[in-house]
Amino acid sequence: MMERLQKLIATAGYGSRRWAERLIEQGRIEVNNKTAQIGDKCEITDKVKIDSRPVDLERYKEEETKVIILNKQAGVICSNKDDEGRKNVYSLLPKESRWVMVGRLDLNTSGLLLFTNNGDLANKLMHPSSEIDREYAVRVLGQVENEDIKQLTTGIELEDGFARFARVIVGGGEGANRWYKVVLKEGKKREVRRLWEALGFKVSRLIRTRFGEIRLPENLKANQYDYLKPGQVKLLLNSVNLEFNHKK
Numbered sequence: 001m002m003e004r005l006q007k008l009i010a011t012a013g014y015g016s017r018r019w020a021e022r023l024i025e026q027g028r029i030e031v032n033n034k035t036a037q038i039g040d041k042c043e044i045t046d047k048v049k050i051d052s053r054p055v056d057l058e059r060y061k062e063e064e065t066k067v068i069i070l071n072k073q074a075g076v077i078c079s080n081k082d083d084e085g086r087k088n089v090y091s092l093l094p095k096e097s098r099w100v101m102v103g104r105l106d107l108n109t110s111g112l113l114l115f116t117n118n119g120d121l122a123n124k125l126m127h128p129s130s131e132i133d134r135e136y137a138v139r140v141l142g143q144v145e146n147e148d149i150k151q152l153t154t155g156i157e158l159e160d161g162f163a164r165f166a167r168v169i170v171g172g173g174e175g176a177n178r179w180y181k182v183v184l185k186e187g188k189k190r191e192v193r194r195l196w197e198a199l200g201f202k203v204s205r206l207i208r209t210r211f212g213e214i215r216l217p218e219n220l221k222a223n224q225y226d227y228l229k230p231g232q233v234k235l236l237l238n239s240v241n242l243e244f245n246h247k248k
Helices: 005-011 017-025 119-126 146-154 191-198 230-239
Strands: 029-031 048-050 053-055 067-072 100-102 110-116 134-141 156-158 161-163 167-170 177-184 202-211 225-227
Touching: 005 017, 005 029, 005 048, 005 119, 017 029, 017 119, 067 230, 100 119, 110 119, 119 230, 134 191, 146 167, 156 191, 161 191, 177 191, 191 202
Parallel strands: 110 202
Antiparallel strands: 029 048, 048 053, 067 110, 067 225, 100 110, 134 177, 134 202, 156 161, 167 177
């Protein structure tokens, strides 16, 4: 069956659709010895190359969808290339599969990160139309009033568009630093920090604690990972209308 090239590449586990689209735009993908164009369709039996290297679109077709949860530590980068030689999240993962990251966390943010061998799942989970909750524990420096919380949930115009928290829940803390639980429906770059900073507050600590129905386990240590159970993987797949393939 003919499918869009970027979808087949993502389904095969080589990367997200957006990643594949960028490579197509850069002229780095060939189909049957011809440079691919955006909008091209092909079959899994066609000869596809990325940077002149053959890729097997059937390789992961029957592989069980796996998802890893990682408790990222602040100071670890979400990239596998860094001129400064800093530790990256990919160095912490098992080498058995080609892992696609679901969203990112900035350098100073810690907590829950998901990775999957199913590029199509990663793409759908990250797409804004999925509107999947992302929950954070955030420690804020400054006196936050009810009017501030109302403004954060009503919305603020940032430099790259309108943004708001779906929920803000007051947590604990004493003195100038207080904890809050906030929920986003999308993941703009540094959105949590920028929303608070727009009102003059400083975020002194930020931890992602939940993505959809998946919570960060209390016993998962910093920079350690675990595999989601089949039931949890099924929840993620169902949330974006994908089928669950579990090999017993």
